[in-house]
Structures are given as C-alpha cells and as structure tokens.
Amino acid sequence: MNAGSFRRALRAATVVGVAAPMLIIGIAVTLTLVWIPRLPDPMAVHWGLDGAPDGFGPRWLTPAMAASIGVLLVGLSTAFWWPRRRGSMHGVWAPTHRFMAAFVLGNVTFIEGIAVGTAVLQLDQVEAAGAGGIWGVLGLSLGLAVAAGVLGWLCQPAVEVTAGESSDAAPIELGSTERAVWLGVARPRPAFVIVMTWLSVMTLGAGIAMSMSGPPVGLILIAVALLLAFLMALTSWFRVRVDASGFEARSWSGWPEFRIPLNEIERVEVRDFEPFAEFGGWGLRWAPGVTALVLRGGQGMKVVRKTGRAFVVTVEGADRGAALLAAELIRANERSEVAENER
Structure with a gap:
C-alpha cells in the first residue's frame, strides 16, 4: 500500500514540479525568441519603483534569463525535494514534498510571466524607454503564479508515507564491570x-x-x-558520544550542546531518517515532541526521554552507538533492581 501510494505521489509531483514548469519555460523562451526581431535594441530589462524602465540590455537577454533562471530554479528545487532511496523507489513522502512541487510551479509561472509580459510591453516599440509601466505585468504574473501553485497542490494526491515504526536498538553484550564508549561524528x-x-x-x-x-x-x-x-x-559538525553517563551531542565549538543523562532515558531506537520529509529540512530542527540534529539523511538514533520527548541524530554507525546505549540502560536497570532488593 505504501509503495503504491509513494509512486503515485511521486508521479504527480514530477508532473507538477518538473514537467509542467519545464513546459512553461519552453513556451516563454520560444515566444521571446520569436519576438526578437520585433523588440527594440537595446530593450528594457529593468524597471524602477515608479514603474518606468531604468535598465537596458541586448534583446537576447530576455530569453536567456527566462531559460537560465527557470531551469536553475527547477533543478535546485528538485534536488531538495526529490526522494533519495538507494535500490528502491519506495521512500518517505510528506506534505512538504507536495508543497515544494506546487511551489516550484508557482515560482516558474511568475518568472516566465514577467519575461513574456515585459517583452509584450515592448513589441514593435522603436525605443525601449517608451514601454509601458510594469506594475500590470507584475500583478498579472503574481495572480497566475498563485493560481498555478494552488492548482499544482490540488492536482497531487493527499498522500503521506511514513518511514515505518522505529525499532528498539538491540543491546550489545556488556559485562557488569565492563566499560565502553562510542564516538561518532554528525556532519553534512x-x-x-x-x-x-x-x-x-x-x-x-x-x-x-x-x-x-x-x-x-x-x-x-x-x-x-x-x-x-x-x-x-x-x-555543521557535532561530536556524538555514548557511554555510561548517557548521550551527548556537542558542536566542535562547544555550543550548542545536547546532553541526556542515562537516568532520564526511557529507550533508544534506530532507523533511517529522511530530514526533508520528516523535519522539513536539514540541520537543527524542532518539531512537536522532538529535537532533531539531522545534517544528512540515512541511519540515525532516536533517544526517547522518560518524559516522552525525543532527540534524533543522524550519524554514521548509529546502530552501534544505539546498541551501546541500550546495553547501558539494561545495566542501569539491573543495578536499580539490585539496590531496590537490598533495601
């Protein structure tokens, strides 16, 4: 069910956030290229706050900018929201993905609308300075952009595919007097x-x-x-440490620092995390009930406090760190039971 929903959402987002914007870019570039003989040279490429032209450039600049800015926007945006799953097309899908695809469509519509609109203002003009004001073009382009964004959102299915339930980390074998420490580095x-x-x-x-x-x-x-x-x-660089005292993630500069004593930890889980889908981006993130240090996607550990609040960190070797922390929790519980029985 999740795999089918994911593929359906991805197909719709690809149409809305990639195919449709590229089609709009192609139409805008084609029109402005065809109109080049009818445009003044130089043509107006910038308007001041009074709405009048105040910057001029060669006629080919409008189609060139329409193509380069539009394609760059689609490429960069897609690089952020496109799911990255090795060996499978199944992944995490959230409303953030749906929004980004619609957002790209709206932005491209706005940019290309301005390119085409400013060219229309100057068609068959002898002097670019005689072109009309730009406020009407901006207003129309903005209206079309909003409409395109809303339509792009509605055309996508309201699908949400989660990463699945976290699994409690399997503890390593640790003797009653044995001491161990795990060190990791969280970095983008x-x-x-x-x-x-x-x-x-x-x-x-x-x-x-x-x-x-x-x-x-x-x-x-x-x-x-x-x-x-x-x-x-x-x-951008945190040292992560797990030992008998608990969990610690500290920036190379010493701040910010996150410490969770062992006696405050309820359990530790380990799984793969998708920062963009689950937390809306990379870096230090806050969400209801969770603080996340997600500098990259992939394997991470989730330390759940007894209060219910959790801390997530994505780091290489998180399974080993989580296994040690789980073992320390078991050993701490055993010590508590022994002390309780001796009373």
Whole structure:
C-alpha cells in the first residue's frame, strides 16, 4: 500500500514540479525568441519603483534569463525535494514534498510571466524607454503564479508515507564491570557544504557590490551572509558520544550542546531518517515532541526521554552507538533492581 501510494505521489509531483514548469519555460523562451526581431535594441530589462524602465540590455537577454533562471530554479528545487532511496523507489513522502512541487510551479509561472509580459510591453516599440509601466505585468504574473501553485497542490494526491515504526536498538553484550564508549561524528554531506558556502559567498559579494553604490540593502545582505556563515560553522559538525553517563551531542565549538543523562532515558531506537520529509529540512530542527540534529539523511538514533520527548541524530554507525546505549540502560536497570532488593 505504501509503495503504491509513494509512486503515485511521486508521479504527480514530477508532473507538477518538473514537467509542467519545464513546459512553461519552453513556451516563454520560444515566444521571446520569436519576438526578437520585433523588440527594440537595446530593450528594457529593468524597471524602477515608479514603474518606468531604468535598465537596458541586448534583446537576447530576455530569453536567456527566462531559460537560465527557470531551469536553475527547477533543478535546485528538485534536488531538495526529490526522494533519495538507494535500490528502491519506495521512500518517505510528506506534505512538504507536495508543497515544494506546487511551489516550484508557482515560482516558474511568475518568472516566465514577467519575461513574456515585459517583452509584450515592448513589441514593435522603436525605443525601449517608451514601454509601458510594469506594475500590470507584475500583478498579472503574481495572480497566475498563485493560481498555478494552488492548482499544482490540488492536482497531487493527499498522500503521506511514513518511514515505518522505529525499532528498539538491540543491546550489545556488556559485562557488569565492563566499560565502553562510542564516538561518532554528525556532519553534512560535502555537496550541502559546497552549496551553502556558495550561497554565503554570492550573498556577501552581492552585498559588497550594492553597498558601494550607497543603498542600505547592501549592508543588510552583508549581515545576512556573515550570519549564515557563522550559523553554518557552529552547526555543521557535532561530536556524538555514548557511554555510561548517557548521550551527548556537542558542536566542535562547544555550543550548542545536547546532553541526556542515562537516568532520564526511557529507550533508544534506530532507523533511517529522511530530514526533508520528516523535519522539513536539514540541520537543527524542532518539531512537536522532538529535537532533531539531522545534517544528512540515512541511519540515525532516536533517544526517547522518560518524559516522552525525543532527540534524533543522524550519524554514521548509529546502530552501534544505539546498541551501546541500550546495553547501558539494561545495566542501569539491573543495578536499580539490585539496590531496590537490598533495601
């Protein structure tokens, strides 16, 4: 049942979030290419806050931007929501996937609507400066984008496929006086670091360039870039430790730090986690009843407190760490029983 539902949802999302946007991009690029002989040269490519053209460029720039921005948006967005399951097309599916496919369709509709609309404003114009205001194009494009997004959402089935129930970790054999420790490292995949670094550098570069001309927007972009780099540095590498004292996940800088003493732990579970589907993204995430340190998808452990709240971490070798923690829980319970009987 879950496998069939997953494939049905994936097919619908592929049509809504990939095929339909690419079709819209193709139509927009074709129209703007066909219209090139009827457009002024140079043509208006930017409008000011008063709605009048204030930036100009070659006629081929409109179809080039329509193609590059649209395809880049579809590619990057698909890379985030497309399920990654090795050896199987069955995976986790959540409303987040459905939303992202509809969101991509809406955004592409908006971008391509602006490209086509600004070209229509300049058809058969001798001078680009004589083109009309852009506010009508923006309003129409926004309306079409919202309609496309809503339609894209409704065209997809309301399917939710979970990862299945977690299984309690099987404890390793541990003697009554034997001491053991497990160490792991929670870190993102290299591709994620590269993308985030690229975004930070591009934002910083744009901020520096804009600040040279005076507007405060440039300073805001610089601050955002520095904050993004700072947060990524603090939360991209954690040491995970399991021993007789309990569970610990600590950033390389010492903060943030998450500690769960052994006497507060009810049980430990282990399974594969899908950060995007289950927590809406990667990194430090909060959801009702759970705190998650999910820097990558794959195997992870879920430490459940006696209060019912849980902590999830995805880390290589999580099965071994969970097995040791389960063994320490058993040993702690045995010690408690012995102490209770001696009273």
